[in-house]
Amino acid sequence: MTLSLKVSIYLEIKLFNMSNTRKIGIIICDRYSNCAGGKCFRALKNKEGAFALYSKDEEIELVGYTTCGGCPGGNIEYAPEEMKNNGAEIIHLATGLVVGYPPCPYIKEFIDLIKLKHGMKVVIGTHPIPEKYLINHTKMKTWESDEWKETISSSMSDKKTRLSFN
Helix, strand or coil, rough: CCCHHHHHHHHHHHHHHCCCCEEEEECCCCCHHCCCCCCHHHHHHHHCCCHHCCCCCCCEEEEEECCCCCCCHHHHHHHHHHHCCCCCCCCEEEEHHCCCCCCCCCCHHHHHHHHHHHCEEEEECCCCCHHHHHHHHHHCCCCCHHHHHHHHHCCCCCHHHHCCCC
């Protein structure tokens, strides 16, 4: 790697980290296509759920919001590109993809495609998992594996917050 390339990469990283605004896109499960986004937008504003990953001094700008297009997720092929063209750096796969019955069976493929084809970061989750969904999935033992625990980790929160998102 040449010195000029190293300097260029360093400057890109420095500029990326200096920005106080993160531009994101949200992709929701198509079975919730009539969702108005209230829980996601509330969590975004208050930096709850998966949005707690962002620092308090960062502004988060939503540059795209759409559904996956229905199983098996045909919209995943091109929606992230449009969001990226609007400045999105990160795609959030909405909490509905994991709390729905059954959880989305294509999440891993969505993540792989978005990272590989679009070169974007992916976060699983938006708003905190509502308590009623946690209770049901606990009874059904949906999320008992270490893999599922990791998958839902960014959307988990304390009981008071979960109840406020019921």
